[in-house]
Amino acid sequence: MSVLVTGAAGFIGAHVVRALLARGEHVIGIDNLNDYYPVALKTARLRGLIGEQANFAFHAIDFADQAALADAVAGSEIDGIVHLGAQAGVRYSIENPRAYGHSNLVGHLELLELARQRQVRHFVYASSSSVYGDTSTQPFDAEARADSPVSFYAATKKANELMAESYAHLYRVPMTGLRFFTVYGPWGRPDMALWRFVERIFARQPLPIYNHGKMHAISPISTILSPACWQRSIGHPPMTARPSPAAACRRMPSIISATTAPRNWGGWSP
Ligand SMILES: NC(=O)c1ccc[n+]([C@@H]2O[C@H](COP(=O)([O-])OP(=O)(O)OC[C@H]3O[C@@H](n4cnc5c(N)ncnc54)[C@H](O)[C@@H]3O)[C@@H](O)[C@H]2O)c1
Secondary structure, three states: OEEEEEOOOOHHHHHHHHHHHHOOOEEEEEOOOOOOOOHHHHHHHHOOOOOOOOOEEEEOOOOOOHHHHHHHHOOOOOOEEEEOOOOOOOOHHHHOHHHHHHHHHHHHHHHHHHHHHHOOOEEEEEEEHHHHOOOOOOOOOOOOOOOOOOOHHHHHHHHHHHHHHHHHHHHOOOEEEEEEOEEEOOOOOOOOHHHHHHHHHHOOOOEOOOHHHOOOOEEEHHHHHOHHHHHHHOOOOOEEOOOEOHHHHHHHHHHHHHHOOOOOOOOEOO
16 A cells, blocks of 8 residues: 655654554655754654655645646555644744644645545545643544634644535545644644653753643554554544543652652743
8 A cells, every 4th residue: 555644854754654664554754844843853753764764755846836846746555544733832823823824724625635546545644632622521523513723723623624525425435534642752843732841850950831831642652653543543433542531640740750860940931
């Protein structure tokens, strides 16, 4: 099977590429290696894959660029698409909404079009728990209404679900949207809480705390990659990856400082 993975140099995308290659699949990876966070981290994630794995082809292109995307995949078979590339980050969307319009709306449309043209067997894409907005109803339920986004990032992710729904309906392409909660693990993202906690604990600085300490839930990358997760998702869009309880997030700083050298982290910021 040949799978196109977008966001292949990203945190989740690079893990998915490795998992697919380990399963013996052919993988075409796409990423524009943008500098939202250090590009060196993205290229390091790809090390050992580009030019070394015969089953892996990588294209450093912008998937919102219709012509560049068509060129990159011309002549390649594509059985499935795992669309993980996006402008991520809730807070960045407050100052940079256009980046989200470009990658998450125009880019998502281009990938849907590709899925339609190629009539792929399955189109899996990343949505986000942020689509739940400020809801206090827990546990989160994929059937619950999620139409009050509190960030433009969340609005683009909700739009992705609606766009996918219309393509699934009109063109009968099987689609699954995965509403990831905060994902953590090796090769994570420097803009995310876990990375920042570790950085600041080592610098003995107070930890940034948002949303008045009301924490979101988290999921280890292993649950995202587990075959069961992908299996369950097939044919039931959208689904909510089962996260750890929010209480586990609150214990994170003490766990990190207990397992690393610095014992005295600076505490939470007010
Ligand atoms: N990591 C999480 O906790 C989390 C939570 C909820 C949802 N998500 C979603 O999961 C997906 C993967 O997230 P991640 O943590 O790996 O993010 P990431 O930023 O590490 O990876 C996204 C990759 O997409 C690439 N990209 C962005 N726009 C592009 C474009 N126009 N053309 C080509 N490449 C482009 C970036 O260069 C980046 O490498 C994203 O859709 C994100 O919104 C992630």
